[in-house]
Amino acid sequence: xxxxxxxxxxxxxxxxxxxxxxxxxxxxxxxxxxxxxxxxxxxxxxxxxxxxxxxxxxxxxxxxxxxxxxxxxxxxxxxxxxxxxxxxxxxxxxxxxxxxxxxxxxxxxxxxxxxxxxxxxxxxxxxxxxxxxxx
Numbered sequence: 001x002x003x004x005x006x007x008x009x010x011x012x013x014x015x016x017x018x019x020x021x022x023x024x025x026x027x028x029x030x031x032x033x034x035x036x037x038x039x040x041x042x043x044x045x046x047x048x049x050x051x052x053x054x055x056x057x058x059x060x061x062x063x064x065x066x067x068x069x070x071x072x073x074x075x076x077x078x079x080x081x082x083x084x085x086x087x088x089x090x091x092x093x094x095x096x097x098x099x100x101x102x103x104x105x106x107x108x109x110x111x112x113x114x115x116x117x118x119x120x121x122x123x124x125x126x127x128x129x130x131x132x133x134x135x
Contacts, residue, residue: 007057015049060085063111067098070109079103089133090116 022041063085074080079102086099088108095118097110106127108120 007053007060010056011049011051011053013049014052015045015047017045018048019045063098066111067109070098071100074100074102074107077102088118088120090118090120 019041022044023037026037026041067083071080071083080100081103082099082101084099085096086108087094087096088110089095090110093116095110095114095116097108097114100107100109104124106122106124110117110119
């Protein structure tokens with residue numbers, strides 16, 4: 001299973017990208033000395049990467065905390081084997097939310113912030129096959 005990048009890695013890659021764009025823009029315009037431009041680009045990239053990484057970490061934490069009551073209810077009904085962020089293709093659109101795999105069911109609960117907020121539950125014995133989908 002492919003894992004998502006950590007917020008730190010995402011922020012670092014974004015920071016490098018921002019620094020490269022900053023450098024390209026400065027050199028294309030012919031502004032300033034190369035040393036000052038490089039330092040400005042590195043500082044701008046580091047700040048942008050740090051801000052994005054912190055935002056992603058905070059967002060993921062808030063998303064996980066929003067579903068704690070649901071997880072506790074499912075735990076009281078049975079064993080929760082998996083609990084992770086997921087997307088559900090619903091009416092032609094991808095809806096973000098949380099996927100719960102219990103000992104007898106698969107549940108998807110959309111994030112309440114979504115326009116197409118919904119819930120979906122499937123008994124495991126009703127699942128005939130599983131196939132990956134390229135998105």
